[in-house]
Amino acid sequence: MAKSLSNDLRRRLVEAVEGGMSRRSAAKRYGIAVSTAIKWLDLWTRTGSFEARPQGGDHRSARLERHADEVLALVAKAPDTTLAELAHYLEKKHGVRASVSMVWRLLDRHELTFKKNRARQRAAAA
Numbered sequence: 823m824a825k826s827l828s829n830d831l832r833r834r835l836v837e838a839v840e841g842g843m844s845r846r847s848a849a850k851r852y853g854i855a856v857s858t859a860i861k862w863l864d865l866w867t868r869t870g871s872f873e874a875r876p877q878g879g880d881h882r883s884a885r886l887e888r889h890a891d892e893v894l895a896l897v898a899k900a901p902d903t904t905l906a907e908l909a910h911y912l913e914k915k916h917g918v919r920a921s922v923s924m925v926w927r928l929l930d931r932h933e934l935t936f937k938k939n940r941a942r943q944r945a946a947a948a
Contacts, residue, residue, distance in 0.1 A: 826874035826877065827854070827858075827874070829872065829873055829874070831852060831854075832862055832872040832873070832874075833872060834852065835848050835849070835852055835854070835859055835862060835863075835872075836862065836863065836866050836872050838851065838852075839859075839863055845859045845860055845863055846859070880927055882924060883920070883924040883927045883928055885918065886912070886918065886920055886924060886925070886928045887928070889912060889916060889918065890928060890932060893908055893912070893925070893928060893929075894929075894932060894934065896908065896911065897929070897934060905922040905925045905926055905929075906922055908920075908925045909921065909922055909924070909925050912925070
């Protein structure tokens with residue numbers, strides 16, 4: 823994902839348009855796409871802010887947090903439960919559709935990870 827353009831550029835574009843310049847000519851002057859200028863001005867008129875919104879991150883798996891205690895109890899009860907089984911359980915019991923990666927992030931946030939030990943390693947060459 824591309825890095826967002828600076829707030830200074832955004833401020834200058836908003837000031838230029840409020841000073842009487844059209845959005846298209848301001849976009850051309852500052853070397854950005856017309857659609858970007860239109861979106862920035864729309865954001866300015868709606869919210870009064872021209873700052874970029876945060877990029878990236880996980881936006882969906884937080885909805886699993888309300889079931890975290892139950893999932894952690896299931897894992898404590900049966901440590902060999904797979905992530906797919908946990909996702910299926912959440913959908914069946916609570917109607918929450920969760921991917922395997924969402925369940926993994928839930929367990930990772932609660933510092934519950936699977937660590938290999940010598941008993942679980944494959945047979946190595948002599």
